[in-house]
Amino acid sequence: RWVHEKGRGVLDGDGEVLYLDGFILDITDRKLAEESLLLKSEKLRKQLDELVATQQQLRDSEAYTRTVLDNLPIGVAVNSVDPEVNFKYFNENFFRIYRTTAEALRSPDAFWDVVYEDPDFRRELRERVESDSASRDPTRMHWEDIPITRKGEKTTYISAMNIPITGKDLVISTIWDVTARVEAQDRVRLHLIRVQHLLNLHRMTDATEQALFNFTLDAALAMVESHYAFIGMMSGDESEMILYAWSQEAMKDCIVIDKPMHFPIASAGIWGECVRNRKPAVFNEYAASHPAKHGYPKGHVEITRYLGVPIFDGSRIVAVLAVANKETEYRDDDIDALMTLGNAVWGLIHRKRFDAVLRESEEKYRLIAENTADNILIFDMDFSLRYISPSVLMMKGFTVEESLAQTVEEMMTPASYASLLARFNQEMEAEATGTADPDRNVSFETEEYCKDGSTIQVENSTRLLRDDEGRPVGILGISRDITKRKQMERALRSQLDLIEGLFESLPLGVIIFDTGGTILRMNRGVEEITGYSPQDIPNLNEWFLRVYPDPAYRDEVIASWNTSIKGEATIREFNVTCKDGTIKDIEFHGVFLADGRIILTISDVTERRR
Incomplete structure (x- = not known):
């Protein structure tokens, strides 16, 4: 036990100690209490040290977490959803992907008005998101391909997902930019539409000219995703454009369209730019000032964007195909698509008009009319040219007399001539067997020279001319210029290759x-x-x-x-x-x-x- 002793000496008059008195106090309980308090103080000190260390770790962890979140390639936020969207946290990508600012999002319940400009879409989306979020069902709290629009700017797309925080009226909101994927899918979709319309056009060989015009307008609207379209035909000297056909939407909206309108190119407005400059004309901000603009006639539809392309026949512009009011800007691929369509249609119309001329001239050009071909040639068996139809002038620029003076070797490239000789020898070997069909047709392609030095691709269909005993005495050839068709085929093949590449990747x-x-x-x-x-x-x-x-x-x-x-x-x-x-x-x-x-x-x- 512990005791506390205290005493004193009692002295006499001489200073001698007479006796001692004092007391003894049992302090065991106090000492035990002091030792206990000392132990508790030490334990408390250790606990305080641990608390301080833990708080520092939490601060370090929070800083690390924020660093990670701030550097994620997606947007992340912690916020309430219903009835108001208020943010406890968001990283930089969150407001960047939403195309707004941190200051705007920090305003109480400002999210919906700040992010979504269109009030109808905003209301519809908010109702959907709040309903999905109220369910607390993670499978519903996911939204794909939401458009983010800003007036005068390109539309972007996001996908978003909310994760409920257990025990709190908060969610973790995540968003990521899916614009590239949406645009890639849209390009694939648009290429499929374009290819399908071009394939449909190639099946319209028996269609009337008006049917071709109507198809072209509908195809142009679909292939370039526009609201209005028209076709303007050019006069022979390119001095005047006649607005020949309008899309049905334009006919419905524009009260000034009641008959074809004639526009002198010299004084025409923006519509004449593609003719004057002999190249496509694109105006993605139609309201902007331009020297060629003359304003709208009364009752004309409002134009926001415009694309017009010239259609050539050789070096001459024969038509203008134009579209207007696409929701987004016209791009280079829109120009290519419209020009491909225009050239393909003109090829068909040109073919049909030429056939009509042949039919009208049946008496004078009976042989041409009967064989329905561009050019008729008759050779003897040593390849001497005995006859060529006058259409050679249109096809190659040579007169009949100039063509008759040429040898077959002079008419075509060396590679085509070598291929022709090989095919002729092959047919003569078959003829010698006596088993070949005497009425057979032989088809092949050649590359032939024009008078101006250029070359064209020619499709040839030939058969042997026979005497009364069935012996070959000559060759009847029917040839046609397929240069434009080949160009269209290459363009189509290029588009198909692009689509194939996009499809696989x-x-x-x-x-x-x-x-x-x-x-x-x-x-x-x-x-x-x-x-x-x-x-x-x-x-x-x-x-x-x-x-x-x-x-x-x-x-x-x-x-x-x-x-x-x-x-x-x-x-x-x-x-x-x-x-x-x-x-x-x-x-x-x-x-x-x-x-x-x-x-x-x-x-x-x-x-x-x-």
Whole structure:
């Protein structure tokens, strides 16, 4: 035990100690209490040190987290959603992708008004987002390809996803820019539209000229995504343009269109620029001042953007094809598409008009009319030219007399002449066997010289002329200039190659089914996502059997797709069994075309869902 002692000595008068007195105090409890307090003080000091260290770690962790979030390539924010959007945090990419400022977003409940300019779209989207967010269902809190518009600027697109924070009326909002993907998909879609219209045009060889004009206007609107279109035909000396045909939308909106209008090119407004400058004219800000502008006639539709291209026949401009009021700016690919369409149409019209001239001149040019060809040639068996029709002048610039003075070798390039001789020798060998068809036609192509030194591509169809005993005595040849057709074919092939490249390099899978469910095309993305090759899934039935092995789930998927409406895009998400047995969350974008074909794009959203 612990004691506290205290005493004193009692002295006599001489200073001698008489006795001692004092007391002893038991201080055991006090000492124990002091020791306990000392231990508690030391423990408290350690706890305070640990608290200080923990707070510093939290500060370091928060700084690190903010650094990471601020440098992510996506936008991230923490905010409330309903009834107001107020932000607790957002990184720099958040307001940059939304194309606004941090100051604007910090204002109470300013998000919707700041980000979405169009009031109708803003209201519709807000109702949808608030409804989805109120569900607290993560599968609903995901929104794809939302347009972000700013007046006078390019539209961008975002995808967004909200993640609810447990126990709080807050969400983690994430957004990412998908403009490049949307634009790539749109370019593929537009190229498919353009190719389809050009293919349809090539099938209109028997159409009337008016039908061709009507088709051209509709095709121009679709291929360049515009609201209005017209065709202007040029006079022979290019001094005057006659506005010959208008699109139906222009006819409906413009009260001044009641008959073809004549415009002298010298005094014409902006519409005449492509003729005066002999090149395409693009005005993406039609309201801007320009020396050629003369203003609108009363009742004319308002023009916001304009693209006009000249159509050439050789060096002469024969027509103008123009479109107006595209929602976005006209680009170089719009110019190329419009010129390709215009040249293709003019080729058909030119062909039809020339055939009409031949029919009208049947008496004088009976042989040409009967054979319905551009140029008629008759050779003897040693290749001496005995006859050539007057159309050679239009085709190559040579007169009949000049052509008759030429040898076959002089008419064409060395490569074409060598190919012609080889084919002739081959046919003579077949003739010598006695088994060849005497009425056979032989077709081939040559590259031939024009009088101006240029060359044209010529399609030739020939047959042997025979005497009464059936022996070959000469060669009848029918030739036609296919230079423009070849140019169009090359342009079309180039577009098809571009489409093919885009199709195979898309960052998602694409499958095209025909009306019977057979797979017409499938890009590499499908195999990269699912593991299945075109040989694994040749048709729609095989697709359903492989990717949905469970019969009940397969029936559920098929029933869901059967609710889709033809001509409209449909979005679905299903669990797909891949070739290696793994199961992925796949998002499907399906378009059911009116003719029964199906275009299906697939993307793997497994990681995003997790």
